[in-house]
Amino acid sequence: MDVFGQLYDIERDIKDKSSAERKEARQKRAKPIWENFGRWLEENAGLIKENSAIYKAFAYTMKRHKRLSVYMENEMLNIDNNPIESSIRPIALGRRNFLFSGSHNGAQRSAMLYSFMGTCKLHGINPMTWMEDVLKRINTHPSDKIHELLPPNWKKLQEETLEEKQENTILKTA
Incomplete structure (x- = not known):
């Protein structure tokens, strides 16, 4: 060892x-x-x-x-696949729960939520913060830009929104 x-x-x-x-x-x-x-x-x-x-x-x-x-031989590879195994662990643990989703569509929705939560964690995003913000934005967000609400893109959108708020605050105080 x-x-x-x-x-x-x-x-x-x-x-x-x-x-x-x-x-x-x-x-x-x-x-x-x-x-x-x-x-x-x-x-x-x-x-x-x-x-x-x-x-x-x-x-x-x-x-x-x-x-x-x-x-x-390949510097892009990791010594192990622990990060991947950790990210799919909730899916493996929830697999039996999918049997009780009520329907095939319910199981698909559960799997989608697991995927979103895992992607948030992978990108260092608090899943609950992401979900809360997306649920507030989704009705008013342009449908052709819905991809911006996916976790990897959402982080950038958050930063842009924060910058806009700061600029507006500066303009109001000037």
Whole structure:
């Protein structure tokens, strides 16, 4: 497990670096650790009983060793998919609840709300603040610009609205 701790330490060190710096650090620091781990697996696999759980873990890791290092070659990839798993967790937990949505349309609406809430969280937006604001705006917002109310675009719209309010306040006081 120390190997994975070292790899995650490297990722923490380089998370705010440029793409080129991340790739270079992964090549120079992470790749040798991972290659040593692969050699260690191969050297020690023969010492373990083939029908044991630990041998199965060794075999599983050895079979996927090369594919698990792909993130070291592509600076745009993360070491894991934890952010994605965290974002879909509410959907997985709510899956059984969709059975009790009353109808297929009700289940679709529930799924849509889960998607909106997850997108808000992904963009650092408080879902309740977003929902409250969108419900206030939706009737008066131009229908050809409804996409502006989607969470990724809403944040920018909020900033523009705040700037307009500040400008109006300045004009009124002048």
